[in-house]
Amino acid sequence: MLDNIDQIGSVMSKxxxxxxxxxRHPGQTKIATSIVEDIxxxxxxxxxxxxxxxxxxxxxxxxxxxxQILAMESNLLYQDVEAxxxxxxxxxxxxxxxxxxxxxETHLSSKPADEILPDVECR
Numbered sequence: 001m002l003d004n005i006d007q008i009g010s011v012m013s014k015x016x017x018x019x020x021x022x023x024r025h026p027g028q029t030k031i032a033t034s035i036v037e038d039i040x041x042x043x044x045x046x047x048x049x050x051x052x053x054x055x056x057x058x059x060x061x062x063x064x065x066x067x068q069i070l071a072m073e074s075n076l077l078y079q080d081v082e083a084x085x086x087x088x089x090x091x092x093x094x095x096x097x098x099x100x101x102x103x104x105e106t107h108l109s110s111k112p113a114d115e116i117l118p119d120v121e122c123r
Contacts (some may be wrong), residue, residue, distance in 0.1 A: 020066065044074075044076070048076060052070070052085075052088070056088055056092075059094065060085075062085065067081045067082055
């Protein structure tokens, strides 16, 4: 079961909290147990990732309002959406550089050595 929970990026946990019952009796507290959803930073559900990737395909650097709307629709914090786009742009640039390097290597390796290297006389 934990594998499925990790895949969607959230864990349900119980939190026990002492809550003051009355301002007239500050010493009296009531124990309240609540179940809350802990979203670990950097872990997004499949649906959230899908929305973020779709938005990235449309615009790699969305404006403030677009990111706020995306955050509300995805049930995320604006800061998390902003950080995701920042990291995604870094990965996007790195992938583009890798692709460029591979195409350069392929282009160079397809040519004979005499076309790549200049003619040099050996003495």
